[in-house]
Amino acid sequence: MAGLAAAFGSGAMTNTIGDIEQSDVILIAGSNTTENHPVIATVVKRAVHLKGKTLIVVDPRRIKISDFAHTWLRPHLGTDVAWINGMLHVIIAENLHSKEFVESRTTGFEALKQAVARYTPEYVEAITGIPARDLTEAARLFAGAERGSILYCMGITQHTTGTDNVKSLANLAMLCGNLGIAGGGVNPLRGQNNVQGACDMGGLPDVFSGYQKVADPQARARMQAAWNVDRLPEKPGLKVTDMLPAAHDGTLKAMYIIGENPLVSDPDLNHAEKSLGHLEFLVVQDIFMTETAAKADVVLPSACYAEKDGTFSNTERRVQRVRKAVEPPGDAREDWKIICAIAGRMGYPMPYADSREIMDELRRVTPSYAGISYERIEHEGIHWPCPNEEHPGTPILHREQFTIGRGIFHAIDWVPPAERTDVDFPLYLTTGRVLYQYHTGTMTMKTGGLNEIAPECFVEISAFDAKANGVQEGHLVTIASRRGSIQARIRVSPKAVAGTVFLPFHYAQAAANRLTSDALDPVCGIPEFKVCAVKLQRAA
Amino acid sequence: MTAEANPNTITINGSEFTFQPGETILEVARHNAIDIPTLCHLKAADPTGACRVCLVEVQGARSLVASCAMPAAPRMVVHTESPKVVTARRLVIQLLLASGNHNCLVQGSDGRSFEEYAARLQHAGGGIEPCPVWGDCRLQELAWRYGLTGGRFSPTPVRYPLEDVNPFIVRDFARCILCGRCVQACNEVQVNQAIHFGYRGAKSKIIAAGDRPYRDSDCVFCGECVQACPVGALVEKDARGKVWPRDVQKTVRTTCTYCGVGCQTQLHIKDNGVVKITGVQEVAPNYGSLCVKGRFGFDFIGSSERLKTPLIREKDRFREATWEEALDRVARRLGEIKAADGPDSIAVLTSARITNEENYIAQKFTRAVLQTNNIDHCARL
Ligand code: SF4
Ligand code: SF4
Ligand code: SF4
Ligand code: FES
Numbered sequence A: 001m002a003g004l005a006a007a008f009g010s011g012a013m014t015n016t017i018g019d020i021e022q023s024d025v026i027l028i029a030g031s032n033t034t035e036n037h038p039v040i041a042t043v044v045k046r047a048v049h050l051k052g053k054t055l056i057v058v059d060p061r062r063i064k065i066s067d068f069a070h071t072w073l074r075p076h077l078g079t080d081v082a083w084i085n086g087m088l089h090v091i092i093a094e095n096l097h098s099k100e101f102v103e104s105r106t107t108g109f110e111a112l113k114q115a116v117a118r119y120t121p122e123y124v125e126a127i128t129g130i131p132a133r134d135l136t137e138a139a140r141l142f143a144g145a146e147r148g149s150i151l152y153c154m155g156i157t158q159h160t161t162g163t164d165n166v167k168s169l170a171n172l173a174m175l176c177g178n179l180g181i182a183g184g185g186v187n188p189l190r191g192q193n194n195v196q197g198a199c200d201m202g203g204l205p206d207v208f209s210g211y212q213k214v215a216d217p218q219a220r221a222r223m224q225a226a227w228n229v230d231r232l233p234e235k236p237g238l239k240v241t242d243m244l245p246a247a248h249d250g251t252l253k254a255m256y257i258i259g260e261n262p263l264v265s266d267p268d269l270n271h272a273e274k275s276l277g278h279l280e281f282l283v284v285q286d287i288f289m290t291e292t293a294a295k296a297d298v299v300l301p302s303a304c305y306a307e308k309d310g311t312f313s314n315t316e317r318r319v320q321r322v323r324k325a326v327e328p329p330g331d332a333r334e335d336w337k338i339i340c341a342i343a344g345r346m347g348y349p350m351p352y353a354d355s356r357e358i359m360d361e362l363r364r365v366t367p368s369y370a371g372i373s374y375e376r377i378e379h380e381g382i383h384w385p386c387p388n389e390e391h392p393g394t395p396i397l398h399r400e401q402f403t404i405g406r407g408i409f410h411a412i413d414w415v416p417p418a419e420r421t422d423v424d425f426p427l428y429l430t431t432g433r434v435l436y437q438y439h440t441g442t443m444t445m446k447t448g449g450l451n452e453i454a455p456e457c458f459v460e461i462s463a464f465d466a467k468a469n470g471v472q473e474g475h476l477v478t479i480a481s482r483r484g485s486i487q488a489r490i491r492v493s494p495k496a497v498a499g500t501v502f503l504p505f506h507y508a509q510a511a512a513n514r515l516t517s518d519a520l521d522p523v524c525g526i527p528e529f530k531v532c533a534v535k536l537q538r539a540a
Numbered sequence B: 001m002t003a004e005a006n007p008n009t010i011t012i013n014g015s016e017f018t019f020q021p022g023e024t025i026l027e028v029a030r031h032n033a034i035d036i037p038t039l040c041h042l043k044a045a046d047p048t049g050a051c052r053v054c055l056v057e058v059q060g061a062r063s064l065v066a067s068c069a070m071p072a073a074p075r076m077v078v079h080t081e082s083p084k085v086v087t088a089r090r091l092v093i094q095l096l097l098a099s100g101n102h103n104c105l106v107q108g109s110d111g112r113s114f115e116e117y118a119a120r121l122q123h124a125g126g127g128i129e130p131c132p133v134w135g136d137c138r139l140q141e142l143a144w145r146y147g148l149t150g151g152r153f154s155p156t157p158v159r160y161p162l163e164d165v166n167p168f169i170v171r172d173f174a175r176c177i178l179c180g181r182c183v184q185a186c187n188e189v190q191v192n193q194a195i196h197f198g199y200r201g202a203k204s205k206i207i208a209a210g211d212r213p214y215r216d217s218d219c220v221f222c223g224e225c226v227q228a229c230p231v232g233a234l235v236e237k238d239a240r241g242k243v244w245p246r247d248v249q250k251t252v253r254t255t256c257t258y259c260g261v262g263c264q265t266q267l268h269i270k271d272n273g274v275v276k277i278t279g280v281q282e283v284a285p286n287y288g289s290l291c292v293k294g295r296f297g298f299d300f301i302g303s304s305e306r307l308k309t310p311l312i313r314e315k316d317r318f319r320e321a322t323w324e325e326a327l328d329r330v331a332r333r334l335g336e337i338k339a340a341d342g343p344d345s346i347a348v349l350t351s352a353r354i355t356n357e358e359n360y361i362a363q364k365f366t367r368a369v370l371q372t373n374n375i376d377h378c379a380r381l
Helices: A002-008 A018-022 A038-049 A064-068 A080-093 A099-105 A109-116 A121-128 A132-144 A162-175 A195-200 A217-227 A240-248 A269-278 A335-345 A355-365 A448-453 A463-468 B025-031 B083-098 B114-124 B138-145 B181-189 B224-228 B292-296 B323-341 B356-370
Strands: A025-029 A054-058 A071-073 A148-152 A186-188 A254-258 A281-286 A298-301 A310-313 A318-322 A427-432 A458-461 A476-480 A485-492 A500-504 A532-538 B009-012 B015-018 B055-058 B077-079 B169-171 B195-198 B205-208 B234-236 B250-255 B264-270 B273-279 B311-314 B317-320 B346-349
Touching (some): A025 A132, A038 B181, A054 A064, A071 A132, A080 A109, A080 A121, A080 A132, A080 A162, A099 A162, A121 A132, A148 A162, A162 A186, A217 B356, A240 A269, A281 B323, A298 B323, A310 A355, A318 B250, A335 B323, A335 B356, A355 B356, A448 B292, B009 B025, B181 B195, B181 B224, B224 B234, B311 B323, B346 B356
Parallel strands (some): A025 A054, A025 A148, B009 B077
Antiparallel strands (some): A298 B311, A427 A532, A476 A532, B055 B077, B169 B234, B195 B205, B264 B273, B311 B317
16 A cells, blocks of 8 residues: 555555545445445445435446446556546646645645646547546546545556556545545555554564554664564565565575465466475464465464454454454464464563453554553444544544645556557456455355355456357356466356456466466555456367 | 423423434434334334334324334324333234244243244144244244234235245245335345335235345345344344254354454354354444355354364375474474574565454564564555
């Protein structure tokens, strides 16, 4: 979420889920909301269907939520910066922007104005395929709203230009004065239940918990004192996408993988498998024998969420309780107990009686969580930042000013996606999730009913492309990219648009990521899962 | 403040209460801990006045009124349990008990023992199964509260067969009292627009997509309708007939483990296993709503494939190990590699699925013990 942090100083959802119902116009970009965040989708649908709010959906697929939209814009894959610049262009050209907000709260407007000057609706149509008229209308709608909210997800971030895409959405929100108000905001929807918390708690190579930079000597000094160690490393570490290459070339010797399954989720699987094989020592801690665990030297069985106490932070920065309901199977243990036991054996005792004790320690060293005690969130969670126990929490960020003072407009030019179609690989492939499965399927595939409804990988294709490629519903096909090939059954669907096929990424047997591109966003290392060129052939 | 000073005052059962303009009689009563029973009323949706259970007497009104739909008005005088109300309410309940198969109160069996009920059904023969929500049914509660058994009217015939051709939800039309809560839950809360009222009069039925099974409709199995159904007409399939409400030993409130919405859920526990999940009403962010994964995707917790012991690789296979051995091995190997190749030769992948506390511990371990910043998680992916 580097894009938002660059614009505002904080990378999290600016507003809350409940807040969406207060918007006049909701813009959803690159989020298949009904399948990936179903309960947020219900909030949006209620706002539109029952409260008469306006919805604009921008997505390359005709996803379910677009049925509720006033306008559905369908950009070609990888052209997000272009359509957003087009909207910025229209809004500035027609003088619809919020001058007061731009003047009092932001910097960089002049440069932005110049950068988007050539993104006329016609120019944008040529790049994105969105009719100039539709784009202009959408821009007017959004700028005309008293309160406009932007929701986005992986469809925006999983590109080589992901950071630019997000900055562009931030530009749009600032230009319309939609920050710091109820019903406004720029809202990234987090895919996994505690992504927000993993980031907040310093599960990142460059920051301690609370986004305190490891490179900052003062932050290090504070943590050294709190943790009672002489020194802490100052150099930011490897990103997940750098770890496997480092394993491959031998600079990384050991990995300790907790509850993740990169052997289904990694962008270039063939390479990932080899890389893990090069490690001298691999520990995997998980609740199931995943594809990754199967490669480990030591496998440690952990307790699942229903077997432990603690907190999760949801996508709207709300810290909520997790409570133990059942005993873990066999010898399985809470993840924290396992880590602490290893630390103790390595000469650094980490004795905690329970999760509450850990929470109390982390609150002392994490300013944004300081006021969030188990007592306070017993009934309802609190939104960080919450600096002390009297503070009510912060549902809406950037009220009076941005975390970094003034919000920063970024002048950004559109660059084409890393991979394009050609005669050999004529179709675009994009990947995503389906409602009935979750991530790499470790949990959902152990639930009979979910599997019964969504049992196997499929490739979703438009009727037009099906005909052009001589395939029909249910046919088994081989889908090949420059990196590999997999097999899946054809599903002809009105969701798909000619020229682009879609694969869910949950299924290990047909891991979509054998095909996808490992080209990375240069800033945050998010792989390009959303655009790759493929060809399709009926399997023998 | 006296009644003269604030015109927005209403009297219920002899006590005076103030109200906000627009509030219904039911809402005013509930705010003041006066219990008016309801069946069809669904808090998040517009009142329909379908079931008539919430009838109250308003002085000066010609007939009894449905309190869930009637706005409070200045100086209204309301009785919620007057003889007239109770007589009418008993009649309404008796008619509902006679609509279809509500055999939980088979004649004479108004005792509260499930065993007695099950024994009677067995004795009666005919293979009639006990109601799957026995002990957790709003209609049954009302029958008990007003001392009623089902025998006053003869039951209407069962018109539509039970539908269970999907993995999650059983629709038992014989137990449906046509209160319409499921229709509102689906259309006004989840806005999935999968079900509505079909046919007319005595043939009325809640239908999906031209009277097809859920599976062949727009239904996405969020289960909002199941949670809304006051009786045993919509029930979770995997628990139906296996786990009765009285078997649930405790419920534990927690946060959903799947997506980033962080829905608040209630886990229903029997014998150290999760047997059902419901949404927590009245609290953010989901106010009772869930999706198919959050509500039905819990089998993995008790799966026989769960890892139960530490495993250590011996060439091409794993062998079971004690925690002592496994932890010693991990600590020793990490220590050796750190000493030989430096802290940055080790990396930790923490997880978006473990708790905040655990992520904090993971970063502390990585930075303070391993002495590297090589820590990340798969959120980028
Ligand atoms: S499960 Fe959800 S979508 Fe299906 S009928 Fe019930 S409320 Fe509607
Ligand atoms: S199925 Fe349940 S909720 Fe729906 S109308 Fe029948 S009794 Fe009411
Ligand atoms: S119930 Fe569904 S929408 Fe809610 S947190 Fe769980 S997965 Fe997300
Ligand atoms: S609850 Fe009022 S009519 Fe049903």
